[in-house]
Amino acid sequence: MQLFECQNCRQTLHFENRFCGRCGHRLGYVAARQALVALQARDGAWCPIDRPREAYRFCANAGHDVCNWLVASGDPHAFCEACRHNRMIPDLSVAGNLERWRRIEAAKHRLFYSLIQFRLPLATRAEHPEGLIIDMIADPDDPTAERVLTGHASGLITINIAEADDAERESRRAGMGELYRTVLGHFRHEVGHYYWDRLVRDGPPEMLERFRALFGDEREDYAAALNRHYDQGPPPDWRDRCISAYATAHPWEDFAETWAHYLHIVDTLGTANAFGLGLRPQVAQAHELATRIDFDAYKADNVDALVEAWLPLTLAVNSLNRSMGLPDLYPFVLSAPVITKLGFVHDLVASAQRAGRGGTGTFSPDGSLVR
Template sequence: MKLFKCQACDQLLYFENTKCERSQHRLGYLADAALLSALEEEQAGWHALGRPGRTFRFCANAAHDACNWLVPAGSAEAFCASCRHNRTIPDLTSAENLRRWRKLEIAKHRLFYTLLRLGLPLANRVDDPEHGLVFDFLADAPDPTGPKVLTGHDNGIITINVKEADDKEREAMRAQMREPYRTLLGHFRHEVGHYFWDVLVRDGGFLDAFRERFGDERQDYDAALQKNYREGPPADWQEHFVSTYASCHPWEDFAETWAHYLHIVDTLEMAASFGISVRPRITRDPDLATEIDFDPHQAKDVETLVEAWLPLTFAVNSLNRAMGQPDLYPFILSAEVIDKLGFIHRIVHASARPVP
């Protein structure tokens, strides 16, 4: 993620902004240009100051204050590049569902920002009726004894329980699962990792290389999960996995590592946008210093990302502790985990299409 500025007045803007408070221009996001643009209304639609000569309209979900992305005025699509992947949304006559869904869309749009910036293939169910990527945002039945909605992935269909949008519910689940970190955006990044395992690994010719690093995914998945819940992770899990859940099964290892790859790329871009550098005054150790002056989406190798990421996390974790907060990034990247991140980096860039 990066910072933006208003084309009318140079005011600093953030990704979710819908109005420039200085110039009073309405704002809309142009996904094909990775640009938040000030807008001026015309008879034919909205003129984007960031793309002169072109006219746009808002995604249909802007009517629910759930999206600020734009669609070309002449397009047959009602929805933007992110929202057209929605298959099911909750009942919006419920104010609670609407509030939760808006939070889900903030996280999902941040996910799609990165996926689009990486140039990853993003077919929906119109493009690929059998395997396209779609989201079902579902709520539990009103009857507390009824079936519960389980967040997960199945052949391109990602189901998210809308209660995950409630901080209290999510924190209770985080504590119950003994997780150091649980966010909406993390859910989206993890679950989409399962989808891209299908697309990039299974169907992309990387199965053998995957099995060399992550293990054989043909082992019984349900049995592996039950063993993990019963016995917990292996004692040396931090030497091999980015999280305890990653140790359950090769599929979960990949999805967890994929999520962390997206965490790293997105956060490094924001750090670069702020011009952040890290250079502790108490030591000259080069491993603790970094100048984040590159586009992480275009990094030549994973070492470039990790060499910037580690000093940044050492610094921000220390800042969080100074405020009495948990570490921003409470994970250890062992040599084996970095190798797995490198595998993901390679398959992402092997399949990426050109991006602006």
């Protein structure tokens, strides 16, 4: 994530800010520019002070204070590039649901920041029969009814809003023996399934062949594979081959977990670059741990450049967390096979960017990426 600053007073801003804390200017995010801009009201519209001839209105969800993204005045959409993918939102008449929705939207907008930065193809359900749509819903009141499962199916991402409650999410993480569980992590994982359909299944045959060589044959019975995973657990050597225990359940899950970690790595390195971070450890083997993160991770030439910066950074941040008595920020090991899988994701993203000719790609009605 890049750093932002107020164009009026140069105060450092966060991606989620609605107002500048120093000068009080109203702020809005312009996705096309990847810019958080200070605004002035003019003739019923909002105009960036650095481009006063441009006119915007806020996303309709700004009325609930869950979105700070802008929509161009001439755009027929009521919602921004992120919110127009919503299909269902929580019942706001239920106490606490508005705050849960805000937390989920904060994570979802960070997801879309990355997807737009990568120039990955995005389509709504109105634009494509398997376009990306999102349901954010709660478990039913009836305790005997089926619970809402966070997951993906044919372009639909479902998020159980209970994941927005820290205590509930931590309970689920511990109960499932997971090392890491966040709302943003859920979004990154589930959108990995979406892009597997779009870029691997519907991509060139050689991409599917390469996928199967690395991750396995996705034609394996999915339900049976998950039942086996939950009954027997992961194989004892899973760390040698996969980024997480859950990744061993099925090739689809291995890919989605790897995709999520690729987004974790790239966006965190992007933040480190924005802060100008560098490491010069005061140990004998400092040369192996020294690094300066001075490149745009979203435009890295290869996965090796990402990994070479990521490994020293995670050692440093994990050590900082331990100094605060906290768990490791990144409690995972990147084995050689995992790095190779991350390289597949990197190449897949680069291929989609090339197919989109440098812009946000689209899909044709038959599901293929427009080239």
